[in-house]
Amino acid sequence: MEINKRLLIQISKKLLEQISICLGALLFFTFYFGITISNLAPAFTFGIFLLPVTMGMVNVFSFYLIPEYLYKQKYFLFALYTIYTLIISFFFIALSSFYGFIFINSLDTIDKGFMMSKNLYLIIIGVYLIVLLTSLFSAYRESYKIHLRNQELQYELVNGELQLKQDELSYLKMQIHPHFLFNTLNTIYGSAIAKSNETPELILKLSNLLDYILYQTKKSVVPLQDEVDHLKDYLDLEKLRHVEKLKIDATFPQQLTGELIAPMLLLPLLENSFKHGKSQANEAFVELRIEVGEGNINFFLKNTFEKTDHKESLESSGIGLQNIQKRLDLLYPNAHLFTFEKVKGYFVVNLQIQTNQPKSV
Structure with a gap:
């Protein structure tokens, strides 16, 4: 009907x-x-x-x-x-x-x-004039319809790409959260087994980190200060876990002026350094440096790594690095520099991003 x-x-x-x-x-x-x-x-x-x-x-x-x-x-x-x-x-x-x-x-x-x-020529001109005017109008109308259809298709294409990027970012974040939570809970578990007095403090810091992960990461950008604060909380968790076997050299900006960054970009990098930089026999070393200036955020991370990991490819050193690279490609296209390499027993990560990004997705 x-x-x-x-x-x-x-x-x-x-x-x-x-x-x-x-x-x-x-x-x-x-x-x-x-x-x-x-x-x-x-x-x-x-x-x-x-x-x-x-x-x-x-x-x-x-x-x-x-x-x-x-x-x-x-x-x-x-x-x-x-x-x-x-x-x-x-x-x-x-x-x-x-x-x-x-x-x-x-x-x-x-x-x-x-x-x-x-006369016949005048008649032919009259007929052809109507045909010409009607054909021009029809051509203009059809061209306008095609233009509207192209605009509609382009709009649908852009929306489709935007939705794909949003879905991909959500998927990447879902990968990061369980991984990070698993390692942190292991830390608290080890502390509880040892009946350490530091266990309540570990739980409190984990609570702060979970609050950041569950709520703040839903935003497209967060203050860089928030990311730095949670980096410090994570470092405190690892210090309490490793005690004398861990040496940390961390340098943070003295004063931040409202710089923004996509959430959970720096924290997974730090978490990855402890996952692959721990050592049971020797002292683990982590050097962290964050600098802000001239419209850029510079992140430097250097850590020791297990000898048993030496034969692993760089791409296999945790899902964190792969996910960070994908998120940077989506959020900071042509506005970031991300490198990681193994040099003389150390794993070195360099990340530079422009503070006027990321793209809204």
């Missing part, structure tokens, strides 16, 4: 369009051929004879030749079929004019001066 209703509406629109063109053509013929006479009746009558061939040409050009050949850039075929159409139409215009003149001449009430003032 709904399909039939839509079909009926489309047919009604097409019919109304054809009627409008017919009335417009008749009105044009009436004034075009009757401009030099006082009685417009013969001009109107003559226009009726020219109407079939005129409407035929209008439909051929507007609904076939232009959309099927001109819009599809088949210029040779369009030119060829246009020539064929003009030749055939010339014959039908002449035929319609001949019978139109005979009919008007048979009417005693019609002024015979109309006959003498018209």
Whole structure:
């Protein structure tokens, strides 16, 4: 039922369009051929004879030749079929004019001066002028429809890409959170087994970190100070865990002036350094340095790593590095520098990002 209703509406629109063109053509013929006479009746009558061939040409050009050949850039075929159409139409215009003149001449009430003032070339020009104007209007209307469709498709494409980026970022964050939580809970578990008096403090710091992860990471950006504060909390957790086996050299900005950063970019890097930098036999070393200036945030991280990890590729050193790289590509395109390498027993990470980013996704 709904399909039939839509079909009926489309047919009604097409019919109304054809009627409008017919009335417009008749009105044009009436004034075009009757401009030099006082009685417009013969001009109107003559226009009726020219109407079939005129409407035929209008439909051929507007609904076939232009959309099927001109819009599809088949210029040779369009030119060829246009020539064929003009030749055939010339014959039908002449035929319609001949019978139109005979009919008007048979009417005693019609002024015979109309006959003498018209010639075939003037008639052809009048018909072709209507076809040209109608075809131009049809071409403009179709071009406008194509423009609107392209805008709509472009809008849908942009929205689709935006949704994909949002979904990918959410997926990357979901990977980071369980990983980080698992390692921190292991720290608290070890402290509880040892019946350490530091366990309550560990739980409190973990609570702060979870609050940051669960709520602050839903934002597109957070103050850099928040990320730094939670880096300090994480360092305190690791200090309490490793005690004398851990040496940390951390340098943070003395004063921050409202710089913004995407949440959970720096914390996973630090977590990754402890995951692969711990050592049971030797003292673990972590050097962390954050600098802010000239529109950039510079993050430097250096840590020892297990000898057993030496044969591992850089890409296999935790999901954190891979996820950070993907998030940087999405959030800071062409506005970041991220490198990591193993040099002389140390794993070194350098990250530089522009503070006027990230992109809103």
